Amino acid sequence: MHRKFIVPALVLVAGLSACNTGSDLERAAVGGVVGCAVGEIIDDGKCVTGAAVGAAGGALANDF
Numbered sequence: 484m485h486r487k488f489i490v491p492a493l494v495l496v497a498g499l500s501a502c503n504t505g506s507d508l509e510r511a512a513v514g515g516v517v518g519c520a521v522g523e524i525i526d527d528g529k530c531v532t533g534a535a536v537g538a539a540g541g542a543l544a545n546d547f
Contacts, residue, residue, distance in 0.1 A: 507542045514541020 518537020522529035 510541040
């Protein structure tokens with residue numbers, strides 16, 4: 484059971500590590516991919532919603 488959550492968490496950390504460099508478009512793309520994966524894992528079939536939230540968060544990550 485725990486192994487199911489460890490792999491996505493590692494992917495999330497690796498993907499979000501790219502938020503410190505690059506353009507807003509690159510961070511939005513990484514956020515969208517990670518958000519889609521999280522949307523599918525947490526609530527089956529919510530890839531589009533997760534991607535939208537992840538892309539917005541990724542694009543705004545350097546503004547915080």
